[in-house]
Amino acid sequence: MLKEEATDTLSVNDIKDLRSALAFLASKPGQLLTTKKLVDPHGELAGIYRKIGAGTPVVPPTRIGPAMIFENVKGYDMRVAVGILASRERTALLLNSSVESLPFALLDALNHPIAPVTVPGSHAPCQENVHLAPLDIRTLIPAPTNTLLDAGPYFNMGLLRAEDPETGEADVTIHRLCVQGPDRLTVYFVPGRHIDQFRMKAERLGRPLPVSINMGLDPAIYVGACFEPPTTPLGFDELTISGGLRKRPIELVDCVSVAAKAIAHAEIVIEGEILPGERMREDINTNTGYAMPEFPGYLGNAQAELPVIRVTAVTHRNNPILQTIVGPGEEHVNLAGIPTEASILQLVEKSMPGRLLNVYAHSAGGGKYLAILQFRKSSIRDEGRQRQAALVAFAAFSELKHVILVDEDVNIFDSNDVLWAMTTRYQGDVSTVFIPGVRCHPLDPSQTPQFSPSIPAEGISCKTIFDCTVPYHLRDQFVRADFVDVNVEDLLS
Incomplete structure (x- = not known):
C-alpha cells in the first residue's frame, strides 16, 4: 500500500495527478502493490512486472494484476510506478466509468472539451526541483531497460508536448525515447504523427523544435492524449479531451529552458529541443539490432536514423515518481484501444x-x-x-x-x-x-x-x-x- 497517501475518503473526483491516482488506488483492494525490494532497472523491473500484471500480449507467464510501485531502485533515489492503466477495470475506476462504458466516457469528453490553462511556476509542482544543462539524465532518472536485447534504457510514458512552429497549435503524444547519452534522446515517430509534422516544419525552417517530455501524470491525461486522426486532426489539442474527462482544465506551465509548456502536475519533465538535421542510430550504444518490445508482442527493430532531442533541463517534484510501462501489454492495450473504440463508435454512429x-x-x-x-x-x-x-x-x-x-x-x-x-x-x-x-x-x-x-x-x-x-x-x-x-x-x- 502507498502508506503515506492512502485514505479511505479519497474520491475519484480528487484525482489531479499521479500521486492522487495512486492514493485512490491504494484505497481499492487488489489495485496497488508496493515493494521495498532492491530492484535493478536493467531488465529486472520489467521482468518482475511481467509476472505481476503486464498482461497480453506479453509472453506467458503473465496476467492482469495490480499496479506496482518500486520504492528501492538500484542506483537511484527515485521511485518507479508501472501498470497504472494495465487493467481495464482499474482504468474505469480511475476515470469514474465502467468497463463497458469507457469509450462512451471518452466520447462525452471529446464532445465537451475543456481547454488547458497556464499557471505560474510557483503553482507548478513539476518545477519544485530544477536541473539545468549541463546535466546527465542517466544518473538523474532510472529509465528502465525492458529486455537484455533493448537498444538501451527507455522512457516509455513520456508525453511529448510541442507547438506547430507556424501556427502555434499544440499537440501531445507518447513516443518511445531511448537514452543515448548524458543529454541526448532519440525519438521514434510512426509516420504521420503530428509532432513529427511539427518537427519537419521546424527543420525546413532550419530551427530546433522545443518540446517538453512529461512523465507521471493524471491517468486522464494519458488516455485523452491517445486519440488519433481522423477523430483528432492536425492542430487538435488532445489535452482538451483530458480536461473534458476531469471536467476541469489541465494546468500547464512555461518551461524553464525552452519556449514550450509542460504539464504543471507532472512528476518529472524533461525539457529539450529536437535538433534540425541531426539523426542517430537507435542502438548506437549496444549494437543489438533491436529497439524494445513493441505492442504486437515482438522485439522491434532498431531504427537506422532517428531524430535527436538535446536535453536542456530536467525538472521534478519533491520525491518524484517515474512512471513507466512494460510493453507490450495490457497498459498499451488500454491507452491505444479505448480511444480507438471511441473513434469507431463515433464514426459508425454518424453513418x-x-x-x-x-x-x-x-x-x-x-x-x-x-x-x-x-x-x-x-x-x-x-x-x-x-x-x-x-x-x-x-x-x-x-x-x-x-x-x-x-x-x-x-x-x-x-x-x-x-x-x-x-x-x-x-x-x-x-x-x-x-x-x-x-x-x-x-x-x-x-x-x-x-x-x-x-x-x-x-x-x-x-x-x-x-x-x-x-x-x-x-x-x-x-x-x-x-x-x-x-x-x-x-x-x-
Missing part, C-alpha cells in the same frame, strides 16, 4: 445511428490491430450493414487489421463468448471479407512480401472482416438457451 452497440479493441491486437464490434440488426434491411460498419471502422482507425462482428447477445469483453460466436455463427467461405493491399501499422511482422506474395511492400496488409453475426432471416434458429435470472449476491452473502 448508421443506433446499430453499433459497443466496441472492444482486443488485447490480442495490442489495442490497435483487432476490434470486436457488437452490432444490432433490427430488420432485414439491416442485413449487410454490419459489414458496412466494419468498413467504417477501418476508416475511423487506419491501423486496424481485423474486425470481428458479433450480435448483441455476445459479450465482446469475453473472448470465450466471441470464439463461441465464431464457432457457431461463422462459415469461413461466406462469412469472411478480405480487403487486400491496404496500408496498416508498420510494426506487424507478418506484412512482408516474404510472408505472402500478395503483399507488394512492407507495411501493406490484407485487412479482414470476420462476420460472426446470424443472418437476419435465420435469427429464430440461433436463440441462446434461456436461464432463470437469479440474484446470486444474496445467496453468496
Whole structure:
C-alpha cells in the first residue's frame, strides 16, 4: 500500500495527478502493490512486472494484476510506478466509468472539451526541483531497460508536448525515447504523427523544435492524449479531451529552458529541443539490432536514423515518481484501444445511428490491430450493414487489421463468448471479407512480401472482416438457451 497517501475518503473526483491516482488506488483492494525490494532497472523491473500484471500480449507467464510501485531502485533515489492503466477495470475506476462504458466516457469528453490553462511556476509542482544543462539524465532518472536485447534504457510514458512552429497549435503524444547519452534522446515517430509534422516544419525552417517530455501524470491525461486522426486532426489539442474527462482544465506551465509548456502536475519533465538535421542510430550504444518490445508482442527493430532531442533541463517534484510501462501489454492495450473504440463508435454512429452497440479493441491486437464490434440488426434491411460498419471502422482507425462482428447477445469483453460466436455463427467461405493491399501499422511482422506474395511492400496488409453475426432471416434458429435470472449476491452473502 502507498502508506503515506492512502485514505479511505479519497474520491475519484480528487484525482489531479499521479500521486492522487495512486492514493485512490491504494484505497481499492487488489489495485496497488508496493515493494521495498532492491530492484535493478536493467531488465529486472520489467521482468518482475511481467509476472505481476503486464498482461497480453506479453509472453506467458503473465496476467492482469495490480499496479506496482518500486520504492528501492538500484542506483537511484527515485521511485518507479508501472501498470497504472494495465487493467481495464482499474482504468474505469480511475476515470469514474465502467468497463463497458469507457469509450462512451471518452466520447462525452471529446464532445465537451475543456481547454488547458497556464499557471505560474510557483503553482507548478513539476518545477519544485530544477536541473539545468549541463546535466546527465542517466544518473538523474532510472529509465528502465525492458529486455537484455533493448537498444538501451527507455522512457516509455513520456508525453511529448510541442507547438506547430507556424501556427502555434499544440499537440501531445507518447513516443518511445531511448537514452543515448548524458543529454541526448532519440525519438521514434510512426509516420504521420503530428509532432513529427511539427518537427519537419521546424527543420525546413532550419530551427530546433522545443518540446517538453512529461512523465507521471493524471491517468486522464494519458488516455485523452491517445486519440488519433481522423477523430483528432492536425492542430487538435488532445489535452482538451483530458480536461473534458476531469471536467476541469489541465494546468500547464512555461518551461524553464525552452519556449514550450509542460504539464504543471507532472512528476518529472524533461525539457529539450529536437535538433534540425541531426539523426542517430537507435542502438548506437549496444549494437543489438533491436529497439524494445513493441505492442504486437515482438522485439522491434532498431531504427537506422532517428531524430535527436538535446536535453536542456530536467525538472521534478519533491520525491518524484517515474512512471513507466512494460510493453507490450495490457497498459498499451488500454491507452491505444479505448480511444480507438471511441473513434469507431463515433464514426459508425454518424453513418448508421443506433446499430453499433459497443466496441472492444482486443488485447490480442495490442489495442490497435483487432476490434470486436457488437452490432444490432433490427430488420432485414439491416442485413449487410454490419459489414458496412466494419468498413467504417477501418476508416475511423487506419491501423486496424481485423474486425470481428458479433450480435448483441455476445459479450465482446469475453473472448470465450466471441470464439463461441465464431464457432457457431461463422462459415469461413461466406462469412469472411478480405480487403487486400491496404496500408496498416508498420510494426506487424507478418506484412512482408516474404510472408505472402500478395503483399507488394512492407507495411501493406490484407485487412479482414470476420462476420460472426446470424443472418437476419435465420435469427429464430440461433436463440441462446434461456436461464432463470437469479440474484446470486444474496445467496453468496
